[in-house]
Amino acid sequence: MTAAPSGASETEPRPLRVGVVGLGWAGQQHMNRYAERPDVELVGIAGLEDERRAELAERYGVQVAVADWQDLLAQGELDAVSVATPTFLHAPVAIAALEAGAHVLTEKPMARTSAEADAMVAAARAAGRVLQVAFNYRYRGDISALREQVEAGTLGRVYHARAWWLRRAGIPTLGSWFTNREMAGGGPLIDLGVHVLDATLQLMGRPSVEAVSAVTHAELGPRGLGGAATEKSGVGSAYEVEDLAVVLLRMSNGASLALESSWATHRPSGDELAITLYGTDAGAELKVVDYAPQTVVRIHGAAPDGVDDVELPERPGTGHAGVVDDFVATVADPATWPEHDGAPAAELTRVIEACYLSATRGTEIRLDELKG
Structure with a gap:
């Protein structure tokens, strides 16, 4: 995977390449906002529901549409990943994405346990990447x-x-x-x-x-x-x-x-x-x-x-659009990455x-x- 763009070049900057894991309501909120942003390219999606995955892939014109999230991480060459899966998958998907060099926006709750949440924070710090949690009610x-x-x-x-x-x-x-x-x-x-x-x-x-x-x-x-x-x-x-x-x-x-x-x-x-x-x-x-x-x-x-x-x-309010916009803005400013390691959300999990x-x-x- 490639690192997130570090800033504008002399030419037009490359869009942030993003994948979404999870095809339900929350995942679609992420997809909708990413698709609306000219500075983001929705590269791929992953989820088990075959018909829904095919429909969403056609709707958003994504390059990669797979059942297994691991295949998305392997094929997508992603700068960032949204995790909108059942809670038990938040930690494994987020940690794998962070270790692969992607920034992560995960749905709430962050994790099932504080041990999982702490492991996610540790992975973000080790990778030097952003980890944020989608508390969309803050944006009401x-x-x-x-x-x-x-x-x-x-x-x-x-x-x-x-x-x-x-x-x-x-x-x-x-x-x-x-x-x-x-x-x-x-x-x-x-x-x-x-x-x-x-x-x-x-x-x-x-x-x-x-x-x-x-x-x-x-x-x-x-x-x-x-x-x-x-x-x-x-x-x-x-x-x-x-x-x-x-x-x-x-x-x-x-x-x-x-x-x-x-x-x-x-x-x-x-x-x-x-x-x-x-x-x-x-x-x-x-x-x-x-x-x-x-x-x-x-x-x-x-x-x-x-x-x-x-x-x-x-x-x-701005709801999930505000969540996604804040995430994209954070990723675009490397100086702020250490402040966005998921630690406050991990404390809430505790x-x-x-x-x-x-x-x-x-x-x-x-x-x-x-x-x-």
Whole structure:
């Protein structure tokens, strides 16, 4: 494989040669944005679904369309790779791509375990390549607007937050890899909760998590309830993960976060993602229902009668397009590569791992227990 372009030459610079592993919704989001960029050439794709692979290869005019991701790495001469596979493949695909000299953008969750995540970071550092994780909810317009308010000091010091992503019936296909513990690493906490955990910690100023206390429940999935109608392929797995997780996180700066995530609960229909922040000078909240592209952010000021409460103007977000654009911009600037080694996402993986360990043991887990 060739190294990523180091900058413009006297002639027009060569496009970044990219491959995408994984043909599902997330992989197609990466393909769409790469195909829209004149500075990127979508060279190849890999995935097991024959008909879908053929259709996507024709749609994007890719040179290489193979079932085996290893064949893509061998044939593609790639500068960068997007990994949009089931979670158990994130680490092996990413590490192989990094060792082959490609930069990597992988879907969330980064990995099933902190050991896998740390190995990915080590591979990025050894190769001197970029490793980024696609947390596309950071790129929502409402979350970005709220982050600006926090950074401007409007809320003062954020000392507590509440966040959740809840579904009534949204298990991503009973019997699929999503419900297999070995393949997925967990249930809604690692699938949905990681999104709101990442976004909320960012809104809180990225404090380090000191300890977690978690409880998980599996009441509906094991009874065959709460399954969503999706195109996820089945692997014949029993329901091996939670369908509801509840977590309290304590930060090293004294702040706290209460987090809930569910695939299936007896609640109003649909999906609901929400974040509430409590600050010393003001509070804030946003609520996204059924994947609405924009929602209102409310700032609750200090006046007891609410006269200084405000609603921020709605703004569009960039989603996966923003993720891909940020990745391409990072790859184009070699001076920034050491800053983008995946380490923050690996620490988030460690937090999720600590939550599952806490739920298993029934005790609070300190994060330093999981560090070598």
